[in-house]
Amino acid sequence: MKSLLDRDRACLWHPYTQALTATAPLPVARAQGVYLYTEDGRRILDGISSWWVNVHGHSHPKLNEALAAQARELEHVVFAGCTHRPAVELAERLLALLPRGLTRIFYSDNGSTAVEVALKLACQYWHNRGQPNRRTFLTLHHAYHGDTVGAMSASEDSVFTRAFTPLLFPVVRAHPPYCYRCPLGLTRAACQIDCLSDLEARLEGGADSIAGVVVEPMLQAAGGMIVWPAEFLAGVRQLCDRYGTLLIADEVLTGFGRTGRMFASEHAAVRPDLVCLSKALTAGYLPLGATAATERIYQAFLSEDRTKTFFHGHSYTANPLACAVGLASLDLFRENAVLERVQALECQLRAGLEPLRSLPCVGDIRVIGGVGIVELESPSAGYLDHTGADLSAAFLDRGLLLRPLGNVLYFMPPYVITESEVDWVLAQIAEVLAEQ
């Protein structure tokens, strides 16, 4: 009989995978807590929260029960012309948690679509208000907002997007506060967030054409796990106000405690005009996207003129199963004081990773909330840097799933990881890096 891996090889195409050279995928049979269990009897610690989605651990009894209970009531129904309790309740609960000023939730079904919705809402908002020339987006270098065409356009021009460049709409890009590789050659100690002046100059240059500024607040993730000073985020909000444009916060990764606050916008008490959510929205169970908007934006779509309608929707918009798990996940945040756990995790990661700075291969250490980052010295820094694949294999041999982004190694576990499990992971990282 053919093995699962043989059958996989014969019929599947995996994401972000060069099938000609990639090692075989892990045949995962089941998962519990922070561990994946493979068909061939291995137990592997999920050090990346299964692409940053898992927060309460795999196969959580409360989430399992919420999913099963919802399936017995209503699995799905069209969301144009129908509504249901899980969608309404989740929207109410999200709006109560999100920064003030956001009053409406538009559901979709993943992180990229949450971003697409935000971009389209911003564009049509200006169109409906009689300023159709405001349709350019200001984004940041090193940004990653997803893999659909709009989300790719807003992302950095990179190996991820280059084959599609002719299909992408033009955006204006400004410097992010990448302190380790400061675009202005400054050190953090000597800077007054000077990199904001680049953003300001571009806003000034596009005063009548910028529809919105799109950012991943506090942590630019796939573009290299770049942690921001909160002052930069505060400055972006001030500049958006000064130049009368919208602030779009892509909290697809940073939402739901990943940076130590429920939402990263809270680090600078910023109130975005649009917020994109997904990933941990359903604690890693089911695909769901949500875009939150202010009342001012919502009101711009209300009209007797039907052409002002937001003509956008997905078959699985507001899927009740996903919403029900999202609600149960929010209960767990409250019942288990999850944000406090993330803050303790941050302290442990900082204490454990800082000593690695002295290793010759280590360039920078960054920690925010439940994310610990080691940027390795590398002449060819970037996603295609081979260090990532080599390290990944070394960690897997030790029973740890990590997927460095090129030369940027990061650890982002489900929050239920115990202190001793974190210590074990930190020891694995120290040992593997000491061998480099």
Ligand SMILES: Cc1ncc(COP(=O)(O)O)c(C=O)c1O
């Ligand atoms: C900040 C950010 N935005 C959007 C996305 C896209 O989300 P999805 O993979 O669910 O389409 C990601 C995915 O990693 C992300 O990190």
